[in-house]
Amino acid sequence: MTEGPVLPRSIQGFEVGQVLHEGGMAVLMSVTRPGDDLPMLMKVPRLREGEDPAAIVSFEMEQMIMPRLSGPHVPRFIALGGFEAEPFIVMERIQGAPLSVRLRDLPLPAEEVAHIGAAVADALDALHHQHVVHLDVKPANILFREDGTAVLVDYGLAHHEQLPDLMAEEFRLPYGTTPYMAPEQALGIRNDPRSDIFSLGALMYQLATADLPFGEPQHLKGVKRRLWRDPVPPRRRRSNIPPWLQEAILRCLEVDPDARYPTAAQLAFDLRHPEEVSLTHRAGKMRRDGFLTVMRRRLRQRDPQHRAFATARQVQAAPILAVALDFGEMSEELAEALRNQMQKMLGSRPGARLACLNVLKSNLLSIDTTLDDQGRNRHVQRLVELRHWARPLGLPEARVTFHVLEGADAADAILGYARANRVDHLVLGARASSLQRRLLGSVSGKVAAEAPCSVTVVRRRGPE
Structure with missing residues (x-):
């Protein structure tokens, strides 16, 4: 176990206890609070030297999403602390072990695979009704209450239909657990609930066969193979798997989301009523698809970039405004002028969203x-x-x-964000006259000249 962050014994009224788990992006600890008997845990992001910035952004997403969730399929939200002091999330501690502990018992009987799959599908259905796509369904993120109710944890990679998607906006590479990732996730599409159904299909495949349907690819190129290459049929690996279970699993694993179960509730119904499963060619498959079928899929593959980060409907309903702030060059007068400009623009666009940007400059020749x-x-x-x-x-x-962007050139970082996220109008402040500005040119000038959207440059009042 790697060394975790040094934490005070008490954080905002919560007494910190044992470290329960240290993951790649956060640390989980047991906590208590006087007068509160509910078992609780605290999640704290990793903020040490060299940590991935995605850990911070995913933690922000989880802080936004968790307070909006309710019901038995999610941990009860209790409290959070912002980045201004000590960032944390406190939630109910689910007493049951994660599903990952059962991996040592694989393969599981078909009836148990169906029972687990139906319970997880119930949890996904409840989550999708709350406008959330989980996007990281895997054994470690599934726990069970004493009555068998499945609980989904870890919402750092999730997408909420009614909230900005920070992970998509700030990172070009998809985040997720590659053995369970849906094909469209590998292409940057994060807003389809059927992606979770694909992940559950990969999980049930693993439970039934003791193998992962697509292995454990280490690079994005390997993940994208599932866009055209189907898995070995489960019954090829384990002949005792009944046709109805293979039908359900392979339907979940269809490349085209339209060919999967339309809802998690329908999947749960089939898993609980195997006699009602409508068998197709999938149920009897014993070999992977042939060369010609695979080649047709590769040739039909479309570039999804036009819908990776925002649908046309979202763009039309609410323009995206962005303001770029340089705190090293910004006086209080200019800061106020920028706020006034944004208030005017937001006041006339009640459906608009505002993205506040800052560039953390990286060095080309030295270690950051x-x-x-x-x-x-x-x-x-x-x-x-x-x-x-x-x-x-x-x-x-x-x-x-x-959004804190990173790059050697501030203008390029701002332009890259505007292009990737389809910003409709960009606002930034002009620096005061200086020798550096005259020799090298201004950030605002370059952005105004090259931006793919409207640009407003705000100057501070009075002589420069």
Whole structure:
């Protein structure tokens, strides 16, 4: 076990106990609170030197999503702490073990695979009704209550239909667990609930055969093979798997989401009523698809980039506004002028979203450090400054997001964000006149000249 972050014994009224788990992006600890008998755990993001910025962004997503979830299939949300002090999420601690402990017993009998699959499908159906796609369905993220109810945990990679998708906006590569990732996820599409059905199909395949349907690819190229290459049929690996279970599993694993179960509820029904399963050619398959079928799939493959980050309907319903802030060059007067500009634009566009941007410049020739001179995480400090600047705007959480971009050239980073996220209007402040600006050109000038959208440059009042 790697060394975790050094934490105080008490955080905002919660007494910190044992470290329960250390993952790639966060640490889980048991906590208690005087007068509260509910078993609780605290999740804290990793903020040490060299940590992946995705850990911070995914934690922000989880902080946004968890308070909106309810019901027996999710841990009860209790409290959270912002990045201004000690970031954390406190939630109910589910007493049951994760499904991953059963992996040592594989393969499982068909009836048990169906029982587990139906319970997880129930949880997915409840989640999808709350406008959330989980996008990381795997054994470690599934727990069971004492009555057998499945509970889905870890919402750092999830997509909420009514919230900004920070993971999609800030990172070009897809995040997820590759053995269970749906084909469309590998292409950057994160808003289809049927992606979770695909992941559950991969999980049931593993439970029934003791093998993963697509192996454990280490690179994106390997993940994308599932866009055209089908898995070995489960009954080829284990002849005692009944046709109805193979039918259900392979239907979940269809490349085209339209060919999968339309809802998790329908999948749960089939798993609970095997005699009602309508058998197709999938039930009797004993070999993978032939060369010609695979080649046809490869040739039909379409570029999905036009719908990877926002659908046309979303763009038309609410324009995306972005403001780029340079705290090193920005006076309080310019900060206020930028706020006034955004208030005017937001006031005339009640459905608009605002993205607040800051660029953390990286070095081309030297090794970057993620900590400042005081040992604080630079990425987190910039997030705090962005939130402080935007607070007077009084925008609800669903209308404003905060993004710390990284790049050697600030203008290129801003332009890349605007292009990737289809920003409709970009606002930024002009620097005061300086020798550097005259010799090298201004960030605002380059952005205004090359941006794929409208640009407003705000200058501070008075002589420069």
